[in-house]
Amino acid sequence: MKEKRRVYVIGHKNPDTDSICSAIAYADLKSKIDQGEFVPKRAGHINEETHYVLTKFGVKPPRYLKNVKLQVKDLDIHKTEGISPKVSIREAWVMMKENNIKTLPVLEKGNLVGLISTGDIARSYMEVHESTTLAAAKTQYKNILSTLDGTLVTGNPHGIFVEGKVAIGASDSKRMEEFICENDMVILGNRQDAQEVALKINACCLIICGNEHVSEALIKKAEEQDIVVIQTPHDTFTAARLINQSVPVKQFMTKGPLMTFKLNDYVDDIKTSMTSKKYRDFPILDEHKNFVGFISRRRTMNATKKQVILVDHNEKSQAIEGIEEAEIIEIIDHHRIGSLETLSPVFFRNQPVGCTATIVAQMYEEARVEIPKEIAGLLASAIVSDTLLFRSPTSTKADEGAAKKLAQIAEIDLEDLAKGMFRAGSSLEGKTENEIANQDFKQFAVDQTNFGVGQISSMDVEELKEIKNKLIPYLPGFMKKKNLDMVFFMLTNILTETSELICVGNQAREHIIEAFELPENTKDILLKGVVSRKKQLIPTLMSELQQ
Structure with missing residues (x-):
């Protein structure tokens, strides 16, 4: 029986509620309409708002995936039956001929203790x-x-x-x-x-x-x-x-130290070691040091890349590490078209709506697949989060219509859901400055300038002030750690639909003042009516940086 292909469905680094919930939902949909194993993953830590949503609807968070670099376990590993050290060289030779192989692993209780090759056996005839x-x-x-x-x-x-x-x-x-x-x-x-x-x-x-x-x-x-x-x-x-x-093979087998690789080793890391030896086959061990099989240089060259579906982003700077080594097969997004490149054409669905979850909900309808109650709750939460309960200028009628349908399926009240989510998302309880800064942070590039924009939304003015006091002294070091030229942080008041902007980096403040045509003596940068990073802040800032 042919093994199902595994496809990871994953959002951006520093994932928000839309990134996580859309990955879970789209993996569910794809599993019902397509051949393969579709697995939702996350590329970063889950924030408090998302954690609240997952707990509310009883859904387990996706497992963390550090990167999608090619690993030994992704290669075509040749499974070979091992032999005991007590087996005769004649029996080993017969096994090699029957299976048309040149090397056999010598095992004791699954552990690799040596290798016996046709060359070893040939030498034994000459030396015995x-x-x-x-x-x-x-x-x-x-x-x-x-x-x-x-x-x-x-x-x-x-x-x-x-x-x-x-x-x-x-x-x-x-x-x-x-x-x-x-x-x-x-x-x-x-x-x-x-x-x-x-x-x-x-x-x-x-x-x-x-x-x-x-x-x-x-x-x-x-x-x-x-x-x-x-x-x-x-x-x-x-x-x-x-x-x-x-004579038993233990007398003539190649003993340690053997050059072995582990299933989780990265292919790039082992290539140099492989080329330094003239071996035909290299043994692979699992996490318990048990023998799994062999790989060869040829199998390394013909490796099948990890397959991924990206949701809620199409910027390389926001994608999971190693994305250049993976095969992107689909992108589902609602942002501007960014910097990702693919080797071959892919299914790319990009719509000018306020949330990726809106697109995923549409795709359930188009495929005539019933949306499960808990999935409907996740998708509705994502829309509420991304559109600030339809207050954001990115919000469209499609978002509002989808959210209301999903709320009926999930049997929830959107206003109550929003209050619980935003309260959980802006809560400072137990959070470090680093956790606050990374909670909803995205990186961008314009020409030679690399910058990042974070955002926290709240209905509590005092809470936003407390966040501001924590972030102002922390962000300069955070910027250096991220190797960025500038960092901007939006503190968005959902009720007044206003964002206060913290600016860090060379000319960062000047660029914002110029971009939004503010007085030069502006002390606190308050952007009235600006609540959307995607539609209001980023395009305006990029236009200024390109001047």
Whole structure:
């Protein structure tokens, strides 16, 4: 069964209520009308207003996504069955041939302890010539049985050959007694006298070639002396040639330190390491250090990018980190067309309305999909937030109509909802200056000038004064931290529909005075009738900066 594509639906950094609620709603809609797994995400911390809305309608907040950079887990990871360190090199070779692979992971309880490659096995054939190699490698008899296509006549197949050498009992009895020692492994034919000599010397294992008959007397004596007896269909030469292939892979595998990567590693970060080694495959481990599979340089080059749908923004400066490495497949927005670029055409829906949630609500209707009660509550909240309950000049009849329909579905009163939301959003309880400044902050660029604009709306005059006193000494350092040329902060009184503007940065105050044609001796910058950052402040300021 083909795995569903995963698509992240995400709003801008420093997300507001519209950004979060529209992401949740649009992911819900897409899941019902399209093939794939659509997952709402957030690119920043949720503010108090949004938290209030999510709690009110019983919806879990989207999980935080740090960036959409390409990670190892996004690559085509080749899943390969691992082998035990005790497996013979012959068995490893057979697995490689059957699966047409060059490297096998050697695992103990899922943990990677080594790698065995065709090159390692080839070298083992060239280097294995000592008759004591099997004992040195502590080879299990079951490996020998498998390698020689043997049958166990007597003995424990799980026993281990730990000392002695491998010898061929082809000489006469007297000569055999000279070079065969106790605990040796002896390869024999059908000569009964040679078999008896091996028993007399107390060899640890007898390998009878050609499937020759083994007498009951020999079997009984071997059992008494705890000697392993194996029959093999191969002749003596073939048995002698094959037996060293019984050596466990742990003897020849590449051990540590191994170059491994983790699922969450970023592809850009590992490319240099990959090119520094001539390995064909690189092992991948999960968060528990268990082996997952292999990646290759070729798979890294042919990686599938993360797919994203952007809502409530189309400015690169506002997008989640790593957006240039992702594949944008849709944009749903209500702002001016910004600086984002795509490699191929995308579905881009941009309407001059006061809120992205209005567009999403329209798309539910167009798709003839019933809006769930909790989703309707989220969308209505987003519209109330972005339009300041229809007081903002960005508000349109479409926004107001959509909000009223959604309120009926969600069974809520918009006035009561607005009071609760704005009270939660402007509350200073437990908030640091940094949290207040970042609560609803967006960055913009005009030519070589980078600036940011924050906004907090409230119905409480005293609360706005308190916010102002906190922000004035904090914003200069905040501006430097954000690496901006200017910062503007709107303190919007919803009841009087007036915004007081805090200006920080070189010529910031002068630009605002010029843009809004205020007297040069203006002390407090009060912009009457200005409540919308998007429609009133930003266009006017940008026009001034472009002069």
